[in-house]
Amino acid sequence: DTMAFRRLATHITQRRDAITYARCITSSTLASSSSRDGDDERSLAERLSRVPLERTRNFSIIAHVDHGKSTLADRLLELTGAIKKGGAHQILDTLPVERARGITVKAQAVSVLWRSDAAGGEAREYLLNLIDTPGHADFSFEVSRSLSACDGALLLVDATQGVQAQTIATFYLALEGGLVIVPVANKVDMLAADVDRVAQQMISVFGVEREEVLEVSGKTGLNVTSVLDAVVSRVPPPKGDLNAPTRILLLDCHYDDYRGAVNVVQVVDGEVRKGDKVTSYVTGQHFEVLELGMSTPTPCEVHSLKAGNVGYMITNVRDVRSSKIGDTLHAFKETVEPLKGFRQAKPMVFQGLFPVNTDDFEKLRAAVDRLTLNDASVTVQGENSTALGAGFRCGFLGLLHADVFHQRLQEEFGTDIIATAPTVPYRIAQRDGTFVECTSPLSIPSGGFPQEVSIEEPLVEATIICQPQVVGKIVELCMDRRGEQLEQTFLDDSRVIMRYRLPLGEVAADFADELKSRTSGYATFDYDDAGMQKGDIVRMDVLVNGTAVDALATLVHRSKAQRHGKDIVARLKEALPRQMFEIAIQAALGGKIIARETISAFRKQVTAKCYGGDISRKKKLLEKQKEGKKRMRRIGNVDIPNETFGALL
């Protein structure tokens, strides 16, 4: 029974902060056979594995960006001894871009032990699984995915800021999922904290009682133990059955250079052991379980994961793409009812990505391949543009997601790209009732479709929280964006909550920025998928000196076409440099020119003097011009700056 020491104690990962992986030694010969709880001689793996389902808690923290989720999480980990006091900060956010932007991109789970008597009776050891959720509207699908593995959620609100749109949106998700809500007011140590007010908001929005609201400070650690105790006392244990046929929920999968594909899983029913063979319900593929463990947050290997446990699973299949997020894994040869599927990653914006230099296509392809290994929510297809050459059409969860992707391409692979203007996914309803997805402007004929064929555009339901005095501006903005108001209520005397149904195409681009600027930054907003609706969507083409530049084509609602066309040509007139001939810029709809601008030719471009002392200077000037030209793409005989292709209106 004694298991051999299998690996060396330390690995260094490729992440920026080296996280030391310590292999836990599992042993079945214990010094003490006492069944007394809290025996420190037991190994961590033992302790984790012996906590029964009734003393397991699966929970998440829901919070608006900057409301202190990461800090609180650090405190919880410190309290439970998972990390040392003053150890690595913000354990949960590990990607450089996550830290830089203050957002969580990937979902993760951390398992900790907490000794508590809060559930009544004597103090026992509880296994608390904190399942982290991404913190941005773009990633709401990931939120629902993580929440589906939870039974409760800490609803964290910054006591100096109050309830925000994102908190509300995620709250509804949690409610839908039947989660128990534990309201927590954070940052109570700050001078600007108004706990009573925030508590009132929480009461009116979340329907909780005043005494349920915990008042904590993630920064100072004040009252954080009450949070852990509340999880123990208020969040129910997982609903699974240890004796039922094994069912495992696949929450996520990421690629690690040393360990291969690491799956984050939750065992809902039954048990899975090292060496077991499991099968994917979705693909039918078989996996041999090579290693199981829990993240504490350092990986701690265990022999098995039982119902209620959340941890990681490494199999003989090294390809990340074989793991389908949301899949149900079951025992080989058994038939089970699949676990309720949760929302699939639905790309919300599509962009064409092209290498700045056409010679670098292979480099871009390799980089995109690598990056998508760790981000299964990015969809990739090849695309060819007459203007920009060979590239990819990529689908992202939102603009932030796209932005993060571009940044990672640059930072981690040194690839520079030209990205075309983002387009939301439309679908074309055929005569026979089937749908064809449309993710690129070129899928739609220029003038629109004939009558029998209709296009549908995606809708979202947006939640906006603002101050009463800017309500008018927001109503104006939403009306301009073809929105339909669903609700407008007072949260308290200083906050109004509005809900609107809007086309995603009107929201995906610069809605957040417009909202911020019209409300001086005080409104917050979040949105969620709300189905599709018929729309009169047409394709706007851009012609430069008579030639259509396919990479500049965009899709727009016919009612906005005129304005859009004028904006595009005006923007191009500003951006394009003068050339030796006149440049005619036209916006066209089905062959009809709806807007036009002209850039006059320059009549002369000459350096009058080039004598001895002028030569160095002239060289510098030409060098600068040369560099400028390199950041442009020559289409026909016109130079178009790279940024022009993707700039949003």
Add this chain to the structure above:
Amino acid sequence: MDPGTFDEEKLRAFMRAGVNRVSLGVQSFDDDVLKLAGRSHDAREVERAIEMMSTCAVPRWSADLISGLPGVNAGTWRTSLERVIAAGADHVSVYDLQVEAGTAFYRWYGEDATGKDAKEGLPSEDESADMFRDASATLGAAGYEHYEVSSYAKPGARCKHNQIYWQNASWYGFGMSATSHVNGERVARPRKMGDYYAYVDALERGENTGAISTGGDASDALFEHIMLRLRTSDGMNLDKVTERFGEQATKEIDDAVAPFLGEYARYETSAEDGSRILRLNDPEGFLVSTEILSTLLSQMKSLASDDDGEDA
């Protein structure tokens, strides 16, 4: 020498010292234009200076004219050209006005000129382009050879020392602000008196002079070569380019210049040895020479610098 700043005695003294060529900073024959340009001489002083060229029998003299000055129109420009021809100048330098940031002209006539600073009267881009063309036609008809973008010379009167620049040969420099080009290194001497004295002291002590020096590698040499040769009507000898820089370089030049052939550039064959020559057309090629050059330079892989392909 600027008109109005010297008399016969001074001129003769210079000639006794060995000076055999004078360049007169005429700029214009029109009083109003001269005033607007902030010159301290007038048309009469221009005539007097020109007269002295013949009374003192200066072997060769050249006149500078600036096209595109405020107050100049097609008519006054033509007059200036005719007068300089009638004056019998051996050489004429015609400069297109360049309004540069940091100068008074930029404050008055530049793109950002606003309010009471802004002045009117600068010829349009079209008009000054036409002036360039007119100079080429008028001076050409009068027997002047347009041998460099801004230089016109009667047969045998090409400016020897300027041509050294355009052949990228070597020369020494003396005095404040002077640049020298020796052994491929360009050294610019300090502009101010005090700094210049310090420079000379350091030179004499054998210490680091702090003078700005630039010198290049192979891609730099090719860059300079193209930049300078295409300013001239003699053009760039492509066979020599192949010899010096390789076939790849010449091929890249041919590819990049292709769209400009006909209207702006052409090939010629050297009368001497049949070599292939590339030159810019007069006046249309010269008029947009900077654009042609920067296009050429951005398309030629041989001229890519080390950090190309990685934008900051």
